[in-house]
Amino acid sequence: MPAALPTLLVVGAMKCGTSALHDLLDRHPDVAMAPGKELNFFFGPDHPPHEDPEEWWRDGQWHRGLEWYAGCFDAAATVRGESSPGYTDPSHPEAPSRIHAVLPDVRLxxxxxDPFERALSQWRHHVRDGTExxxxxxxxxxPASQYVDRSRYHERIAPYLDLFAREQLHVVVQERLRDHTDREVRGVLAHAGADPGRWEPVGPSTPAGPTTxxxxxxxxxxxxxxxxxDDVAALRALLDDPLEEWGSVPAGRTAGVAG
Structure with a gap:
């Protein structure tokens, strides 16, 4: 098996700050994130979906094989990572088992x-690109769309929890990454096996302007x-965290509901 496979995967969720975290992690001297985002290696068909390689990432790049995938990473880096929110896309249920088969010890x-804010951001994205x-x-x-399903976070990560040890999964709350960037990035670095002490502080992310x-x-x-x-209640139980930042689903609504 190729030696330069990743040791860290950012698996989602869509519209939750994966691009920002990818870029932040890449600043650390022990970390080399794959160039760009969404390699989407662990889903897709066994054969090229069409004749345009530049667009294969949209359908998944499993057919390219492990040698191609390993070539996307710096073999000399202590931590090698990539970010593909499609790995928790409901349309790609094959991703967790493929990841486990190839990278059983990977850090996730x-x-x-906030589930509503995530869904609203996804909807606005699709409106802008003309697909919604x-x-x-x-x-x-x-119910036939993915707006709700992609905001059911516990449901999306349950297949990973069935395959990987709980300590392999680190959950980052986007609102905290925005407001306490250095603290949250150091937590991810420690989880990934990089030295948090070598992190150069950047301070909190610049808040976005008023949203209509x-x-x-x-x-x-x-x-x-x-x-x-119900899904937020399960996530709160899993994390033992009230997730008080999420005003759309007040903690009081789901108190006492087991995950």
Whole structure:
């Protein structure tokens, strides 16, 4: 097996700060993250999906093989990592078992965010790129879409917990990464096996400017929260953390619910 395979995978979630964390980790002298994001190696078909290699990452690059994958990493680095939120995409259930078969000792990082804010950010992204014509209320509550499913974080990481030891998974709360960047990055570095003491502080991330809520109908936040409340309760139990930053699903709603 190639020697330069990754030791760290950031597996999601979409719209939770994976790009920011990828770039932050790459600043550490012991860490080499793969160039760019979303190698998407651990899902996709066994054969090229079409004739345009530049677009293969969209469908998954499993067909490229381990030699190609290993070539994406710096063999001399103490920690080698990549970030592919598609590894927790509900459309790619094969990813966890493939990762476990190839990288049974890998350290996993999963980012989470207020579930409604994550879904709203995903919807706005798709509206901008022209793939989502529906208003927020229709899209976010559509059971056939992924807006709810990708915000059910415990459900998304459960297949990993079935295969990997609990200590291999480190969960980062996006709101804390934004407000306490150095503390949260040091936590990830320690989890990954890099020296947190060699981290050069960057301070908190610059907060985004005011976000309009003109496209958010009254009551949508609460209705969306009802779709994820049980999952948030399970995540809170798993992490033993009230996740008080998440105003869309108040802790009091799910207190006492086992995960």
């Amino acid at each position: 990082v999963y980012l989470v965010r 014509p529906r208003p927020a209320e229709l899209a976010l509550l559509d 809520t003109d496209d958010v109908p009254p009551g949508l936040r609460a209705r969306f929260a009802g779709r994820v409340a």
